[in-house]
Amino acid sequence: MSSSSAGTVATLPELERVAGHVHAALRLSMQAQALTMPGGPPEEAAWATDRAAEASEEAGAALALLGRLGVRPAVVPAQSEPIPLRQMNTPDVRALLELLRQAVPIAERVDKARGRVVSPTFPLGDGETAGFDLAETLQNIVLRLEGEAFGPADLRQAGRE
Numbered sequence: 001m002s003s004s005s006a007g008t009v010a011t012l013p014e015l016e017r018v019a020g021h022v023h024a025a026l027r028l029s030m031q032a033q034a035l036t037m038p039g040g041p042p043e044e045a046a047w048a049t050d051r052a053a054e055a056s057e058e059a060g061a062a063l064a065l066l067g068r069l070g071v072r073p074a075v076v077p078a079q080s081e082p083i084p085l086r087q088m089n090t091p092d093v094r095a096l097l098e099l100l101r102q103a104v105p106i107a108e109r110v111d112k113a114r115g116r117v118v119s120p121t122f123p124l125g126d127g128e129t130a131g132f133d134l135a136e137t138l139q140n141i142v143l144r145l146e147g148e149a150f151g152p153a154d155l156r157q158a159g160r161e
Contacts, residue, residue, distance in 0.1 A: 021062035
């Protein structure tokens with residue numbers, strides 16, 4: 001892999017160090033996020049803050065290593081045109097949403113088998129999952145699609161009352 005400015009080639013050990021820091025940052029940030037969910041045990045807040053700080057340090061270390069290799073942050077392109085409303089709630093969107101809803105409990109079982117779930121005593125709110133890896137990712141997509149297709153959850157709830 002050549003760098004963007006110096007034309008150097010990164011060695012596999014250098015890339016492995018970067019990957020190690022990135023992996024650690026992701027793991028720690030997921031732990032911190034799970035521990036700071038609304039309604040979580042207050043005694044875990046300090047632990048979550050420590051995990052978040054460690055995640056930031058790991059991400060900084062990865063960026064520093066990449067910088068030493070000559071890699072510079074990419075320019076993020078501007079967002080493309082918004083999706084027209086008529087394309088937000090289509091039969092395919094609703095079919096995808098249904099499949100993802102069915103996949104969330106399966107992903108939660110996978111997360112549980114991998115030890116990636118919150119404590120059984122951790123209170124979960126509506127739309128939250130105990131799995132903080134695959135299940136959480138899928139559930140976030142479900143929530144996004146529901147919001148896009150049917151509008152904000154609080155407005156949908158208000159209409160049912």
